[in-house]
Amino acid sequence: xxxxxxxxxxxxxxxxxFKLDRKNVLKAVDGITFDIYKxxxxxxxxxxxxxxxxxxxxxxxxxxxxxxxxxxxxEDVHQAKSKKMLKEFNRSMQMIFQxxxxxxxxxxxxxxxxxxxxxxxxxxxSPKERTARINQLLEIVGLNKDHGxxxxxxxxxxxxxxxxxxxxxxxSPEFIVADEPISALDVSIQAQVVNLLKRLQRExxxxxxxxxxxxxxxxxxxxxxGVMYLGKMAEIAKSDxxxxxxxxxxxxxxxxxxxxxxxxxxxSRERIILEGDVPSPVNPPSGCSFRTxxxxxxxxxxxxxxTWQEYKEEHWVACHVYDENYNAEHKARENQKVERIHV
Amino acid sequence: MSxxxxxxxxxxxxxxxxxxxxxxxxxxxxxxxxxTLAIVGESGSGKSVTAQxxxxxxxxxxxxxxxxxxxxxGEDLLQKSEKQMESIRGKEISMIFQxxxxxxxxxxxxxxxxxEGLMKHQNMSKKEAxxxxxxxxxxxxxxxxxxxxxQYPHQYSGGMRQRAMIAIxxxxxxxxxxxxxxxxxLDVTIQAQILELMRQIQEEMGTAIxxxxxxxxxxxxxxxxxxxxxxxxxVETGMVDEIFFEPKHxxxxxxxxxxxxxxxxxxxxxxxxxxxxxxxxxPTGCPFVTRCPYAMNVCGEHMPSDTSVSSTHEAxxxxxxxxxxxxxxxxSAIVGGNDIYV
Numbered sequence: 001x002x003x004x005x006x007x008x009x010x011x012x013x014x015x016x017x018f019k020l021d022r023k024n025v026l027k028a029v030d031g032i033t034f035d036i037y038k039x040x041x042x043x044x045x046x047x048x049x050x051x052x053x054x055x056x057x058x059x060x061x062x063x064x065x066x067x068x069x070x071x072x073x074x075e076d077v078h079q080a081k082s083k084k085m086l087k088e089f090n091r092s093m094q095m096i097f098q099x100x101x102x103x104x105x106x107x108x109x110x111x112x113x114x115x116x117x118x119x120x121x122x123x124x125x126s127p128k129e130r131t132a133r134i135n136q137l138l139e140i141v142g143l144n145k146d147h148g149x150x151x152x153x154x155x156x157x158x159x160x161x162x163x164x165x166x167x168x169x170x171x172s173p174e175f176i177v178a179d180e181p182i183s184a185l186d187v188s189i190q191a192q193v194v195n196l197l198k199r200l201q202r203e204x205x206x207x208x209x210x211x212x213x214x215x216x217x218x219x220x221x222x223x224x225x226g227v228m229y230l231g232k233m234a235e236i237a238k239s240d241x242x243x244x245x246x247x248x249x250x251x252x253x254x255x256x257x258x259x260x261x262x263x264x265x266x267x268s269r270e271r272i273i274l275e276g277d278v279p280s281p282v283n284p285p286s287g288c289s290f291r292t293x294x295x296x297x298x299x300x301x302x303x304x305x306x307t308w309q310e311y312k313e314e315h316w317v318a319c320h321v322y323d324e325n326y327n328a329e330h331k332a333r334e335n336q337k338v339e340r341i342h343v
Numbered sequence: 344m345s346x347x348x349x350x351x352x353x354x355x356x357x358x359x360x361x362x363x364x365x366x367x368x369x370x371x372x373x374x375x376x377x378x379t380l381a382i383v384g385e386s387g388s389g390k391s392v393t394a395q396x397x398x399x400x401x402x403x404x405x406x407x408x409x410x411x412x413x414x415x416x417g418e419d420l421l422q423k424s425e426k427q428m429e430s431i432r433g434k435e436i437s438m439i440f441q442x443x444x445x446x447x448x449x450x451x452x453x454x455x456x457x458x459e460g461l462m463k464h465q466n467m468s469k470k471e472a473x474x475x476x477x478x479x480x481x482x483x484x485x486x487x488x489x490x491x492x493x494q495y496p497h498q499y500s501g502g503m504r505q506r507a508m509i510a511i512x513x514x515x516x517x518x519x520x521x522x523x524x525x526x527x528x529l530d531v532t533i534q535a536q537i538l539e540l541m542r543q544i545q546e547e548m549g550t551a552i553x554x555x556x557x558x559x560x561x562x563x564x565x566x567x568x569x570x571x572x573x574x575x576x577x578v579e580t581g582m583v584d585e586i587f588f589e590p591k592h593x594x595x596x597x598x599x600x601x602x603x604x605x606x607x608x609x610x611x612x613x614x615x616x617x618x619x620x621x622x623x624x625x626p627t628g629c630p631f632v633t634r635c636p637y638a639m640n641v642c643g644e645h646m647p648s649d650t651s652v653s654s655t656h657e658a659x660x661x662x663x664x665x666x667x668x669x670x671x672x673x674x675s676a677i678v679g680g681n682d683i684y685v
Contacts, residue, residue, distance in 0.1 A: 047530040047531075188598065191613065194603075216560075
């Protein structure tokens with residue numbers, strides 16, 4: 001990556017609230033800010049219900065944002081556009097969905113599924129070229145060209161996910177949101193699909209937003225990773241740094257919870273095991289939303305919401321432990337620990 | 344360690360339109376007291392059917408037992424009547440399922456679902472069962488069990504439902520607990536909680552666990568021994584360290600290689616090309632032959648026999664035959680140091 005990276009997407013204070021009834025509002029995404037650079041893979045992780053999929057869908061304009069701004073190539077995504085501009089916008093952003101069984105129309109043949117975007121955007125006029133393009137796409141994702149005449153039920157999960165990828169690629173997008181694209185697949189098939197996504201990125205200069213809860217796969221595919229908790233961003237860092245020096249206590253617990261495929265390490269490891277479940281996003285805790293499960297929680301955490309700060313270069317975190325104005329209690333505790341060890 | 348369960352030459356098939364799917368083919372293994380045996384494999388490898396056969400939850404028809412024995416307490420479970428099985432299920436051998444959302448009864452309170460087994464197997468009164476239920480919920484780490492016991496499954500979160508399932512499964516102190524992908528539907532932080540809980544309970548009660556999973560991280564975390572299944576057969580068994588550090592079967596190599604390594608920068612993940620065999624028409628030889636990079640002529644024609652590597656380690660692969668060329672473990676399958684934040 002060069003130093004002068006070009007921002008492809010700027011997400012500023014994005015909020016998406018769902019009204020449940022007259023009184024209750026579910027704050028699925030509650031003020032997240034980050035950028036995605038051209039050609040990179042940005043991984044978004046968090047437990048179920050943390051708002052990562054909602055964020056991905058709001059960026060795609062599948063949901064309209066409650067508040068905030070999303071700029072794609074300098075243009076506001078949610079601004080009113082003419083029909084023509086909207087179409088062009090839709091072409092440049094595509095999505096790969098989680099469930100390869102539910103995201104393909106069972107009554108359409110594979111070639112019609114793949115070519116639907118091409119037809120809508122009128123990218124190709126002659127039927128001959130259309131067939132050629134479909135065959136080319138099938139080949140790119142590692143399928144056979146006579147697969148085109150078949151229906152989705154004739155394919156396995158891994159093959160269906162490849163069809164979903166071919167459909168996304170058909171309109172030559174610049175940016176792809178992949179929402180848990182591999183979590184429904186077997187381990188050996190996951191590796192096949194991830195390798196395919198990486199190869200396509202190299203060859204076509206794509207930018208990915210990769211949403212997942214499998215942290216080891218996210219590390220493998222992403223350049224930078226953002227960790228979400230209860231609708232808020234807890235930490236963003238380069239993926240190596242995030243896995244080696246996580247700052248936020250939530251990230252630390254999350255990484256410590258990944259089971260490592262090495263029995264010797266597993267036996268000697270001391271895990272941080274979080275207590276309890278994720279609180280309801282309808283009625284999140286005051287102050288820092290993680291404080292109810294945080295092993296480092298201080299009094300101030302219940303009162304003041306932590307600020308989103310760049311603690312180290314390109315390493316953002318929202319936690320009072322790293323805020324000089326609020327971390328007196330944490331420091332005192334740490335000093336006590338050190339004293340105890342010395343005595 | 345003494346043996347508590349022995350499965351011998353088990354074969355299970357399913358009748359479908361036009362064909363017979365041979366889901367489990369001549370599977371043999373033992374389970375020792377107090378150990379955790381992990382059965383790993385991809386979907387369709389027959390691991391769940393093997394586990395369901397032990398407690399006879401395979402629906403017959405369409406399923407049928409073609410042959411073999413499952414010996415528990417000196418008796419063959421396959422010969423038992425449905426009535427006799429009822430006194431074993433839940434009492435001697437119990438099971439927890441992958442999906443805690445669908446395996447609890449939504450119309451019954453959690454308390455009632457725990458009490459059911461206690462009243463049947465332990466002849467407890469309603470009141471005794473209720474009190475024991477509160478104790479059990481406390482044991483599996485559910486806060487305010489007095490309140491929670493009166494609630495319905497929909498009032499529980501996913502992790503708590505799995506805890507409640509474990510409470511039900513453990514209510515009669517079973518000797519064997521079968522856990523079929525118990526943490527697959529859960530988030531990593533909750534997964535860590537549940538695995539820790541299962542470990543504690545095993546230490547306290549000495550239950551033998553059969554853990555079915557496809558996650559090698561979970562295996563490394565919990566298993567004593569591992570059986571690797573592929574195409575309805577066990578292709579390799581061994582102590583957990585033997586499987587991770589001295590694997591012998593190319594399929595095990597492939598599985599270990601396709602895991603992303605957290606400590607290494609890899610451009611490409613190792614993949615196992617192709618997809619698993621169709622068990623309606625299983626290959627005569629080794630089931631892995633079509634995807635195996637080391638396949639020889641003999642592999643497609645004859646099924647390799649189990650070859651002992653050590654007293655606890657066996658693999659079914661022609662590469663272990665003395666006439667075969669010597670093949671070293673590929674580098675991708677070598678389990679790395681993984682020096683991440685721990």
